[in-house]
Amino acid sequence: MDSEKIINPPSGYVAFFFFLLSAIAAIVLFSTDNLILALILTVIDLVFILPGLAIVNPNESKVLTLFGDYVGTVKQGGFFWVNPFTAKRKISLRAFNLNGQQLKVNDKVGNPIEIAAVIVWQIKDTAKAAFAVENYLQYVNIQSEAAVRHLANSFPYDNNEDETADITLRGGTEQVSLFLEKELNERLDRAGIEVLEARISHLAYSPEIAHTMLQRQQASAIISARRLIVEGAVGMVEMALAKLSEKKIVELDEERKAAMVSNLLVVLCGDRSVNPVVNTGTLYH
Template sequence: MDSEKTINPPSGFAAFILFLLLLAAAGACFFIGEEPIGAAIGMLSIAFILPGLVIVNPNESKVLTLFGKYTGTVKKDGFFWVNPFTTKKKVSLRAFNLNGQQLKVNDSIGNPIEIAAVIVWQIKDTASAVFAVENYIQYVNIQSEAAVRHLANSFPYDNLEDETATITLRGGAEQVSMLLEKELNERLDRAGIEVLEARISHLAYAPEIAHSMLQVQQASAIIAARRLIVEGAVGMVELALTKLSEKNIVELDEERKAAMVSNLLVVLCGDKAVNPVVNTGTLYH
């Protein structure tokens, strides 16, 4: 398959002026009674000049083929004249925005999830886009869906069940986007298409496990919070005992220290407010 070849055809204004002159000449021939000559000139001007006039708008291109052979692509915007026998196919060079549909797939550890991506792409090789694939827009849609499915199957949703995972779909958004963009460029290179940006637009657990996974996340958050509370409480108890000992405020034996530690941990680690009890006797009563 030929790669893209950019051509710059002559201006169409000169050809259009020639068409008007020939049309005037044909009219003059009819006026002086030379109808056959005038008809021939008029037919030739209409058949060989008008079909070759081409208008190319900004950020568009015309792919030209002559009798089944690719002759080049006009990318410069303007008014041109090309071989009237060429077939002209318009190909847009603007950026396209693909908002992918939500896909239900399994992540790398088998959890069903919903995922979708937004992809920005444009054509960089018009010859490949037209001749290498049947329909480049459909090709982008299908390959994008395949790439998103492959990405979802490659990583876990998060590291709740796989603590060794270095990249997760939820936590590694930048890395996941870079990998998705790289894979899409590899898949779409055959069609001469470049992916400018690829981002995950929707990510969630599938409805059938969403409630269960929410409970897992809540439990994990509670455990992490409790761990932090216990670590802080132990530090505070240790500091309290150290200060009491350094300043000789009170002398505590091991049993009294154990009681104090127990009481402080209950106060500091409890999830509800405690009600103090005033002891009017000794520590042993």
């Protein structure tokens, strides 16, 4: 496969000026009955000058081929004259935005998820885009879908089932985006395409397990909160006993300490407000 070759053809304004001169001369010759010379000038205008004129808009290119051979690519915007027998194919150099469709795939641990990505890409090698693949737009769509599926299979959705995972689809946004961008660049390099940015635009559990996973996340959050509350309550009880003993406010035997610890833990760890109870007796009656 030929690599891209940039060419700078001559200005089209000069060729157009010659076209006007020859057209005027042909009209004069027709009026003076010099038909042969007039026909020659007309053929030159219609066969050699006009077909060679080409306009290249900003951020566009013209890929030129002559009888099946790649001649080169015009990337500079302007008005040019090229070989009139060359075939001219316009290829845009602007950035394209691909909003991928939602795909239903399994993550690394087998959970069905829905995922979609937004990809920004542009053509960097017009020769590859024109000749290496049949249709570079379709090629981008298919390879992007394959890359997103591979991404979903490479990482777990979160740490619920794989606590040792360093990167997850939900938590490792930057790392996942870099992985997807690298994957796409490797796949699309064959078509001369460069990926400028790739990010996940949609990520969720599939509907059939979404409710169950939500309950699991809520349960995990409750357990984590309870664990933190218990650790704090134990520390507060320990501090209370130490302060009472240090200041000698009251002397507590082991049984009274146990009762006090039990009451404090109930107050500190309970999920409802506590109603005080006044004990008019003793601990033993």
